[in-house]
Amino acid sequence: MDKHEYIINTVDLTKKFGSFVANDKLTFSVKKGEIFGFLGANGAGKTTAMKIMCGLSKPTSGHVNVAGYDIYTETEKIKKNIGYMSQKFSLYEDLTVYENIRFYGGIYGMSRKNIRQKAENLLTKMEIKKYRNNLIASLPLGWKQKLAFLIAIIHEPQIVFLDEPTGGVDPITRRQFWDLIYEASHNGITVFVTTHYMDEAEYCDRISIMVDGKIVALDSPENLINKYNSKNMDDVFVKLARNPSVKL
Amino acid sequence: MKRFIGFVRKEFYHIFRDPRTMVILFGIPIVQILLFGFVITNEIKDAKIAILDQSHDEITKEITNKLISSGYFILEQKLKSNNYIEDSFKKGNIKEVIVFESNFEQKLEREKKASIQILADASDPNTASMLTNYTSALIYQYLRELNGEFINNVQITPEVRMLYNPYLLGVYMFIPGIMAMILMLISALMTSISLVREKELGTMEVLLVSPLRPLQIVLGKVTPYFFLSFVNALSIVLLGKFVFGMPVTGSFVLLMIESMLFILLALSLGILISTVSDSQQSAMMISMFALLLPTILLSGFIYPIENMPAILQWIAYLMPPRWFIIIIKDIMLKGVGLLYVWKETLVIIFMIFLFIILSVKKFQVRLE
Numbered sequence: 001m002d003k004h005e006y007i008i009n010t011v012d013l014t015k016k017f018g019s020f021v022a023n024d025k026l027t028f029s030v031k032k033g034e035i036f037g038f039l040g041a042n043g044a045g046k047t048t049a050m051k052i053m054c055g056l057s058k059p060t061s062g063h064v065n066v067a068g069y070d071i072y073t074e075t076e077k078i079k080k081n082i083g084y085m086s087q088k089f090s091l092y093e094d095l096t097v098y099e100n101i102r103f104y105g106g107i108y109g110m111s112r113k114n115i116r117q118k119a120e121n122l123l124t125k126m127e128i129k130k131y132r133n134n135l136i137a138s139l140p141l142g143w144k145q146k147l148a149f150l151i152a153i154i155h156e157p158q159i160v161f162l163d164e165p166t167g168g169v170d171p172i173t174r175r176q177f178w179d180l181i182y183e184a185s186h187n188g189i190t191v192f193v194t195t196h197y198m199d200e201a202e203y204c205d206r207i208s209i210m211v212d213g214k215i216v217a218l219d220s221p222e223n224l225i226n227k228y229n230s231k232n233m234d235d236v237f238v239k240l241a242r243n244p245s246v247k248l
Numbered sequence: 249m250k251r252f253i254g255f256v257r258k259e260f261y262h263i264f265r266d267p268r269t270m271v272i273l274f275g276i277p278i279v280q281i282l283l284f285g286f287v288i289t290n291e292i293k294d295a296k297i298a299i300l301d302q303s304h305d306e307i308t309k310e311i312t313n314k315l316i317s318s319g320y321f322i323l324e325q326k327l328k329s330n331n332y333i334e335d336s337f338k339k340g341n342i343k344e345v346i347v348f349e350s351n352f353e354q355k356l357e358r359e360k361k362a363s364i365q366i367l368a369d370a371s372d373p374n375t376a377s378m379l380t381n382y383t384s385a386l387i388y389q390y391l392r393e394l395n396g397e398f399i400n401n402v403q404i405t406p407e408v409r410m411l412y413n414p415y416l417l418g419v420y421m422f423i424p425g426i427m428a429m430i431l432m433l434i435s436a437l438m439t440s441i442s443l444v445r446e447k448e449l450g451t452m453e454v455l456l457v458s459p460l461r462p463l464q465i466v467l468g469k470v471t472p473y474f475f476l477s478f479v480n481a482l483s484i485v486l487l488g489k490f491v492f493g494m495p496v497t498g499s500f501v502l503l504m505i506e507s508m509l510f511i512l513l514a515l516s517l518g519i520l521i522s523t524v525s526d527s528q529q530s531a532m533m534i535s536m537f538a539l540l541l542p543t544i545l546l547s548g549f550i551y552p553i554e555n556m557p558a559i560l561q562w563i564a565y566l567m568p569p570r571w572f573i574i575i576i577k578d579i580m581l582k583g584v585g586l587l588y589v590w591k592e593t594l595v596i597i598f599m600i601f602l603f604i605i606l607s608v609k610k611f612q613v614r615l616e
Contacts, residue, residue: 054457076459084457088450094265095258106254107458152454161457 007032007159007190008053013062015048022048024213025062030159030192030206035185037204038194041241044210046194047163053192054161055079067158080108083152083160083189087167091148093137097128100136101151108155115154122150142173149180153189160184162193166200178203198234207233209240216240251460255468262442263472272438277430277480278487284422285492292378297344298325298336303352307394311364314390315346320382337369344368344379412581423488424576425549427481428569431507432514432543435477437535439470439518444531447522462611470515477514481507497583503576506589509596510572516603517568523610543569571595 008030015023022045030036040046051057053066055075064071067081091100098119105115123129126146128139136144145165153160162181166174178200185191185205193204201207201221208218217224217240221233230236263269297315301308315321324342327333336342347365349355355362366383368376413420443466446452455465485503488494496503518535525531544550546560547569553561564570571592578584586593 056453056456079457079459082457084454086450086453090449090451090454092258092262092449092451095261099258099261103254103258104454104458107251107455107460109251109459 005031007067008036008192009063009065010053011063013049013052013064014060015045015052015057016060021213023052023059026210026215028208028215028218030190032158033185033188033190034205035181035191035193035203037201037207038192038210039196039198039201039207039237040194040210042196045213046210049210050161050163050192050194054082054084081158083155083157085148085152085160085162085165087164089144089148091136091144091151094135096133096135097123097139097147098132100147101154104151105154110155118154122147122154126150142169142176145169145173146177146180149177149184153184157189159190159192162191164194164196166195166197174200198232198237201233201237209237211241252464252468255460255464256471259442259469259472263476269438273434273476273480277434277484280430281423281426281484281487282491284426285419285487292320292375292382294322295320295343295375295379296324296341297321297346297379298327298333298342299323300327300330300333300345300347302350303348305351305353307353307356308348311348311387311390312346315383315386318382318386320386333367337367342369343375344383346383417493419488419492419494420577420581422549423484423492423494424573424580425544425547425569427484427488427507427576428510428547428549428572429540429543430484431477431481431511431572432517432539432569433535434480435473435511435514436518436521436539437532439473439515440521440525440531440535441528442473443469443519443522444525444528448527466519470519473518474508474511474515477511478504478508481511494580496580498579499585502586503579506572506575506579506593506596509593509600510568513568513572513596513600513603516600516607520603520607520610523607542567546570547573549573568596568599 006029008028010029011027013023013026014021024045026049038046038050048057052059052064052071055066055071055078058072066078069075069077069081071078092103095103101119101122102115105118110118119132123132126143128143128147131139136147139147149160149162149165152162166177169177174197181191181193181203193200195201204221206218206220207224208215209224210216217227217236219227224230224236225232228236228239230239263273299312301312312323316323321344325336327336327345330347333345333347336345345367347367349363349365352362352364364387366380368380370376443452446455446469452465456462460468481504485494485496489496517539521531521534521538525534542563546553546556546564546567548564549569553564553570556564575589575592575596578589582588
């Protein structure tokens with residue numbers, strides 16, 4: 001495949017904390033515009049790897065290239081081209097909807113006009129125009145989460161990293177949330193998402209499964225289900241997590 | 249720059265929308281200063297005393313009058329005998345009892361010697377020693393006047409002048425102290441809490457992933473507190489001047505510049521605290537215990553450093569407010585210029601750099 005189709009490339013990405021190896025020689029590539037699921041149990045090393053790709057920490061060794069820039073030397077450029085949403089939704093509760101939009105647009109250096117326009121679109125899309133001057137604290141959880149996502153991509157990044165974005169919300173809201181993710185992906189934004197929920201994993205174009213700091217499987221959900229003779233992703237995950245050596 | 253302004257604006261929203269923050273920022277300093285000004289005072293005014301006069305002659309009357317007309321004392325009770333002394337103290341409102349021995353005037357004339365007993369309620373030792381000092385001073389003064397009239401001996405009369413604070417007003421001591429305490433506490437406490445809050449909320453990660461540099465983030469968080477603390481410093485000086493009559497004899501500009509330096513110092517300490525604490529609560533605890541108590545006890549604010557054990561004196565050298573208090577006292581009371589306080593100023597600047605370097609080190613370790 002043409003190299004330019006990949007937007008994230010890692011080769012032997014390794015991160016050690018003292019003698020503990022959090023990421024052990026991760027090698028994978030993420031295609032432009034795809035939804036890439038990053039699965040693993042707690043402590044498997046998902047968040048560590050994600051932090052490295054976002055420029056929050058440096059790997060111990062290995063090559064990492066994000067959006068065409070090198071993680072060691074071009075973090076500043078990477079930061080301009082990515083969006084990030086943490087598990088805590090990261091909106092300011094004591095700011096209004098519009099103030100949050102303006103703030104996050106502002107720190108990405110968007111012009112005032114651009115922010116106003118984007119905010120308009122966003123509020124229309126979410127049908128919350130009349131709540132633009134309400135404090136975030138007064139909104140229901142599901143709205144906050146969708147808003148957090150739309151704000152994370154307000155500066156039209158090439159890649160958006162989502163760290164367990166659907167924790168604690170009901171299945172219907174989760175479904176709606178995934179509609180937003182599909183739309184972003186359709187608009188050409190690459191989505192890199194970590195999750196615990198196996199049904200969500202099936203919404204991804206490709207997924208990688210991490211166990212104890214290593215990637216033990218990487219393919220589309222259908223292929224993985226076939227490969228491991230499983231009924232669904234849940235099954236695949238349990239098989240791999242219990243016995244990582246069942247590698248094909 | 250535009251990003252930075254947006255960031256600072258957001259920070260002001262946080263501050264102005266949180267009633268608790270507003271109270272801590274503006275309510276507490278004003279309340280503190282008024283409290284310290286009006287409640288805590290180490291001057292003596294209208295202390296209630298009792299007198300047991302076993303002589304009832306001209307001189308004891310004159311001494312009594314002198315004491316009472318001084319304005320320091322109020323004669324609450326005239327006692328009839330020794331037996332009542334204990335009782336009047338136990339009732340609690342009498343702070344001092346003065347006993348004239350019998351035949352006071354005669355003894356004074358014949359033997360050139362007569363005694364007055366001063367009994368003070370030393371359950372509050374400071375007040376007690378102050379009361380007895382005032383009383384004996386007044387009695388000596390009376391005696392000098394008496395001698396002057398009768399005997400024309402050679403006399404040495406020490407003339408005492410209290411420089412820089414002629415009336416020994418407590419405000420002169422506590423305004424600089426309070427100012428140091430409030431700036432230290434508010435600046436360090438509020439910045440550390442607001443930085444740690446971003447960590448707790450998870451927004452810090454988002455900020456760090458954004459193109460904002462860590463330095464911009466920290467500066468953006470700290471800038472509003474710098475301005476608000478400065479407003480505080482200004483209002484303390486003004487309150488001191490117009491409510492309590494604390495003068496600013498030196499340069500006002502220098503005073504404000506030194507205050508800004510001290511605010512910077514407190515802010516950098518707040519940043520350092522935020523790098524070592526993970527919750528708002530722990531940030532608050534560290535700020536309170538690590539800053540409040542040492543500021544009060546070891547900065548020379550209330551207790552003179554010279555009287556402390558050597559070890560504590562050494563520790564007191566490390567207390568940032570100590571240096572600030574020296575500086576502002578010198579500027580406000582002695583009216584000196586930078587020429588006299590440059591050493592202390594350098595210490596403060598050095599401490600600012602030290603805390604910032606430490607914070608950066610800590611911050612980098614966290615990122616690793």
